[in-house]
Amino acid sequence: MEYTYLTPEIINKIEEYKKEFLTKExxxxxxxxxxxxxxxxxxxxHMLELSNYLEVPLSQIEGxxxxxxxxxxxxxxxxxxxxxxxxxxxxxxxKKLIELFEKLTGEERNQESKNGRFYIETVExxxxxxxxxxxxxxxxxxxxxxxxxxxxNEILSKYT
Amino acid sequence: xxxxxxxPNFYTYSSVNLLLRRCKEPRTVDIExxxxxxxxxxxxxxxxxxxxxxxxxxxxxxxxxxxxxAGFPTGRKWRFAVSNSKPRYLVCNADESEPGTFxxxxxxxxxxxxxxxxxxxxxxxxxxxxxxIYIRGEYPAGAKILENAIxxxxxxxxxxxxxxxxxxxxxxxxxRGAGAYICGEETALIESLEGKRGHxxxxxxxxxxxxxxGKPTVVNNVETLANIPIIVTYExxxxxxxxxxxxxxxxxxxxxxxNKPGVYELTMDITLRELIDIAGGMKDGKKFKxxxxxxxxxxxxxxxxxxxxxxxxxxxxxxTTIVLAEDDCIIDSLIVIAEFFHHESCGKCTPCRIGSYxxxxxxxxxxxxxxxxxxxxxxxxxxRNIPVGSICGLGYSAPNALMDALKKFKDEFIAHIxxxxxxxxxx
Numbered sequence: 236m237e238y239t240y241l242t243p244e245i246i247n248k249i250e251e252y253k254k255e256f257l258t259k260e261x262x263x264x265x266x267x268x269x270x271x272x273x274x275x276x277x278x279x280x281h282m283l284e285l286s287n288y289l290e291v292p293l294s295q296i297e298g299x300x301x302x303x304x305x306x307x308x309x310x311x312x313x314x315x316x317x318x319x320x321x322x323x324x325x326x327x328x329x330k331k332l333i334e335l336f337e338k339l340t341g342e343e344r345n346q347e348s349k350n351g352r353f354y355i356e357t358v359e360x361x362x363x364x365x366x367x368x369x370x371x372x373x374x375x376x377x378x379x380x381x382x383x384x385x386x387x388n389e390i391l392s393k394y395t
Numbered sequence: 396x397x398x399x400x401x402x403p404n405f406y407t408y409s410s411v412n413l414l415l416r417r418c419k420e421p422r423t424v425d426i427e428x429x430x431x432x433x434x435x436x437x438x439x440x441x442x443x444x445x446x447x448x449x450x451x452x453x454x455x456x457x458x459x460x461x462x463x464x465a466g467f468p469t470g471r472k473w474r475f476a477v478s479n480s481k482p483r484y485l486v487c488n489a490d491e492s493e494p495g496t497f498x499x500x501x502x503x504x505x506x507x508x509x510x511x512x513x514x515x516x517x518x519x520x521x522x523x524x525x526x527x528i529y530i531r532g533e534y535p536a537g538a539k540i541l542e543n544a545i546x547x548x549x550x551x552x553x554x555x556x557x558x559x560x561x562x563x564x565x566x567x568x569x570x571r572g573a574g575a576y577i578c579g580e581e582t583a584l585i586e587s588l589e590g591k592r593g594h595x596x597x598x599x600x601x602x603x604x605x606x607x608x609g610k611p612t613v614v615n616n617v618e619t620l621a622n623i624p625i626i627v628t629y630e631x632x633x634x635x636x637x638x639x640x641x642x643x644x645x646x647x648x649x650x651x652x653x654n655k656p657g658v659y660e661l662t663m664d665i666t667l668r669e670l671i672d673i674a675g676g677m678k679d680g681k682k683f684k685x686x687x688x689x690x691x692x693x694x695x696x697x698x699x700x701x702x703x704x705x706x707x708x709x710x711x712x713x714x715t716t717i718v719l720a721e722d723d724c725i726i727d728s729l730i731v732i733a734e735f736f737h738h739e740s741c742g743k744c745t746p747c748r749i750g751s752y753x754x755x756x757x758x759x760x761x762x763x764x765x766x767x768x769x770x771x772x773x774x775x776x777x778x779r780n781i782p783v784g785s786i787c788g789l790g791y792s793a794p795n796a797l798m799d800a801l802k803k804f805k806d807e808f809i810a811h812i813x814x815x816x817x818x819x820x821x822x
Contacts, residue, residue, distance in 0.1 A: 256570075258589070260589060260590030261589065261590045262590070264571065265570070267573070268573065298591075298592050302575065302593065302741075303574055303575050304573070305532045305574035306574075322494045322717055323650035327651070327652075359739065360493070361533045362531070362533065363497055364494075364495050364496075364497050364650035364651075365406055365648070365649070365656035365657045366656075374400075374535040
């Protein structure tokens with residue numbers, strides 16, 4: 236079968252995982268990470284191809300995608316802003332930070348991106364409570380303790 | 396060689412300099428530096444001088460308890476596992492996702508070889524040939540660092556076949572989770588590691604007899620495993636660290652309204668009051684109000700002299716400490732916690748799935764000023780019944796903070812019924 240979404244790089248990596256792990260089921264979540272980071276979304280077509288390639292039932296893959304938070308969000312933007320809203324960040328003022336993000340990017344939290352640059356998601360604890368309110372942009376973690384509008388603008392300008 | 400990603404700059408402090416010995420600066424210690432500062436000598440000592448049984452006895456004597464929150468004696472867990480047949484698996488639980496907990500990531504990101512060395516010695520003790528590190532999806536840098544470190548260890552012969560010329564073989568794979576708090580529960584973690592939805596299993600059988608792929612599996616927290624090289628190095632001297640029965644260093648992640656939030660390595664004879672003092676005292680000189688500690692229990696000023704150990708009276712748990720000041724509202728905080736548990740409930744047990752939602756809705760009534768005395772009774776009813784009807788730690792601990800609050804901060808609930816918020820947050 237020809238694969239449209241499973242690129243040769245993804246297939247290579249999946250093959251590595253298949254050698255490393257004990258069963259093919261163990262590869263599913265790791266493979267979904269690869270797909271998600273490339274396409275920023277996991278659609279039925281992606282799941283069908285993966286199910287076909289790994290020879291595991293589609294229902295199992297769909298069950299995983301609907302269970303794990305990181306695969307469920309359909310973000311249609313190039314960059315993913317995750318702002319923690321859990322208790323330590325809440326009492327240290329994450330509400331203001333989220334509002335600041337909304338103001339600077341012109342996007343609304345947890346809503347489809349308007350121009351495809353940023354997606355703002357409010358998430359549970361990201362394990363950075365001493366720099367609360369903490370936030371991540373893509374894979375980078377930032378200290379929100381002394382954040383100002385200028386500083387945030389500067390950070391955002393790195394992500395085009 | 397140096398291809399480690401950037402890591403966050405958290406404040407750290409250590410009074411005993413064991414777990415955080417190499418974690419002072421925000422950079423990853425590579426294998427060369429690790430070896431020149433005494434790393435992997437515990438592994439050599441373990442393989443050359445001890446039998447697996449010796450190590451289990453050492454760990455039993457050390458009184459080491461699971462640092463992931465439950466506080467189960469590690470030696471006893473291993474003892475159960477070795478009484479079962481091979482193959483056995485060793486799984487490192489690096490899925491720390493409890494609100495306010497960020498201690499494991501310090502070890503993972505700054506001193507990954509300490510964890511790996513701990514895993515190799517543990518695997519030797521329990522007779523495992525295969526190990527997994529289940530790291531939460533929100534730590535992409537941590538996963539990369541661990542993968543690099545494992546590669547380095549393989550190149551030096553610390554991992555793989557016939558480690559250091561012995562007949563002991565062991566290898567580790569990193570497995571990324573994908574954003575589910577419940578996967579920190581050991582049976583849910585195992586389900587997730589098998590490539591399924593992370594639903595906890597009914598216990599017993601416990602993982603030590605039927606775990607990963609139905610085989611005996613030991614699941615230990617990062618901090619627990621990082622203690623193993625220290626125990627092997629210090630042997631009986633380990634018993635000089637900390638109070639009787641709760642020996643060893645402990646990491647305390649402190650956050651909230653203190654002057655120096657961060658990760659603190661201390662011994663377990665410390666009280667909450669001392670802990671807050673060491674963390675620089677209250678931020679901006681504000682008055683202390685409450686603290687979320689242990690298994691997300693809520694404590695007031697009166698509880699400040701309880702020690703942070705695993706005794707029935709102590710705080711136990713992960714060591715997490717979230718400090719609230721006078722301008723933070725208890726109800727508002729409980730709502731955040733309730734939202735968290737509602738969101739993270741896996742949905743397997745109805746009392747947890749629906750109970751956590753109900754709990755959230757009633758708490759919101761208090762914030763909106765529409766609550767009555769009856770709601771207070773209903774909260775108590777829910778708080779009693781959610782743990783009874785759940786099979787895992789998430790359900791057991793979901794109403795912890797609420798039940799504590801109903802005992803210690805009842806006046807706040809009454810004030811909210813009268814449409815007043817003592818902290819001035821809600822109305």
